[in-house]
Amino acid sequence: MPETTAPPVGPLLRASGLTKSFRVPRSASGSTSLRALDGVDLTLDRGETLGLVGESGCGKSTLARVLLMLERPDRGTLSFDGTDPFALRGKQLLAWRRRVQMVFQDPFASLNPRLNAAELISEPWRTHRDLVPRRDRAERVRRLLEMVGLRAGDAHRYPQEFSGGQRQRIGIARALALDPDVIVCDEPVSALDLSVQAQVLNLLAELQAELGVSYVFISHDLSVVRHVADRVAVMYLGGVVETGSTEEIFTNPRHPYTAALLSSAPSPLRSDAPSRERILLTGEVPSPVDPPSGCRFRTRCRHSEDLCSRTAPPVEAVSGDPAHTAACHFPLGPASAGSGASGG
């Protein structure tokens, strides 16, 4: 069902009720269904950075693959600039795919060692042939290299001749080569040393200011997310449990999982450590093959009650800010100044 034209002021991208299951082997004889995404709603504005946080297995990567139009959802819709790309086929789908690109986590594994920087950066044009006329390509590669802080002379060097940070710059240039509207950054700095990480994060910010590109920024490092993101979506076991502005999420988390996640993350600025209450979650994330009934977080939640096992909590606005929503029957109270996330 292609959606009809959306008002031009709406979000660039809107996902509603995205659900995606995979068949996984359960025993020698049969298979079972793993629900990687379970009714995910999400919006992304032009020029915005959406931070996507959650632990391994929460569905971040599947969501990224759906947003990249590499994976078709079982249910739910994706509206991208007013169009549902999954209603399209062939060349038309390809044209939409160009508009969402990706920067990968591991700059050591994601670049073909047999291609030099110029070939790596121009490789996407072999798929999207009409984007850049052949005669302009060398000049375009030079400009892309400069945009990401490399020198034109680097064009003929191979990945192993670059440092980790430089390789990640090549990865970013490759994503930019297709002039995308959205870049999904999947842990783009987690393989880099701290001092280099800062350079790459600064580059991403500069490029956004210059090009107006939107980022979906997946990271386990909450201090990085807090620095780069305008809004944050917290995922747990296939669902978004809380979304809101970065400031709201970090200073006023209302979902118990968000609060626990924030309190688990250690801080290098030690001054706040003793005063902070640490919420140590017991156990680990349940298997998405066999998720809990009702609220998916209830098995690790210290506020869980009967209702939580019977009914899945709806996503509702939880503070004065209508953009701050959480899926919890018993959201935490507003944070009192200084006490951080304690629910009582």
Next chain:
Amino acid sequence: MNALRESIHRTRPTDPAAMEVDGLSVDIRTPEGVAHAVRDVSFTVRSGRTLALLGESGCGKSMTALAIAGLLDPVADVVGGRIRLNGADLLALGASERRRLAGPELAIVFQDALTALNPVFTVGAQLGEPFRIHEGLSRRAARDRAVELMERVGIPEARSRAGAYPHQFSGGMRQRLLIAMAVALRPSVLLADEPTTALDVTVQAQIMELLRDLRTERDMALVLITHDLAVAAEHADDVAVMYAGAIVETGPIGEVFAAPRHPYTRGLLSSVPGGGRPGEPLRFIPGSPPDLRAVPSGCAFRSRCHLARERCASHRPELSGDERGRTVACHYWKEATDA
């Protein structure tokens, strides 16, 4: 369980050194020449305290740990230094003597618990092995001790799970098993090499809590090898910052992080997102660490340092400091902190 608790009262206000590393140097032979991976590293670890060995990739922190544990790759050689443990210099001992002494006294936990465990033996058998080798216990008695340990590190249904294989455990549970194996013989020194890097934050917090409890309960000295400033800040008492194979700064971690002295430590801390205002560009250290096959003369950090001048090229700065254990290897650190 009494045996598990016997040492609680051993903590004294002025703990003696559990292990002293003095002038340790390690060279690695590579096709392109010799890399000086660890250069004249000295530090002391004390019972009941945690020392973070902190640095970025390639700084020599893991190589230091492997040298202490006697697990260096054949292409790496200890070319100098002493490691004093229980009155003996480990590096002066023969292989079997070292194993007899260091086996029970010194243990190491690795980052990747799946590759550190043997996939073809049950975890009960693997956890019982130290007791059979070093205490001569029977298979059955060793297994009972293994189950006890599994309970202590928080593995549910330990008795039945002892018959399971490593791949049947989650990442967090595997790391618990590895820790259980490491503390089995009640070592006085536990080296933990990036013990939580592969884990999610909520599980990471659980594992760090477990390590801290075991350290306190058993009065161990814990050496936490990490690149993560936040993990170090929250879980260590003292820190030794490494750069290009050498220690550049040491001290109580709260003091070092609140008022770093070495320009490298300062640069590292100011690169952490969250220091400035959101949206502001992050600060960073220009350039990259030197090739350890060609470490520059004098101070290894000088090519990236805004304070560097002639003396930094001609004289290698020595670690020197005050009575409270704060040391720094920089000719001009006072100017940095005045700035």
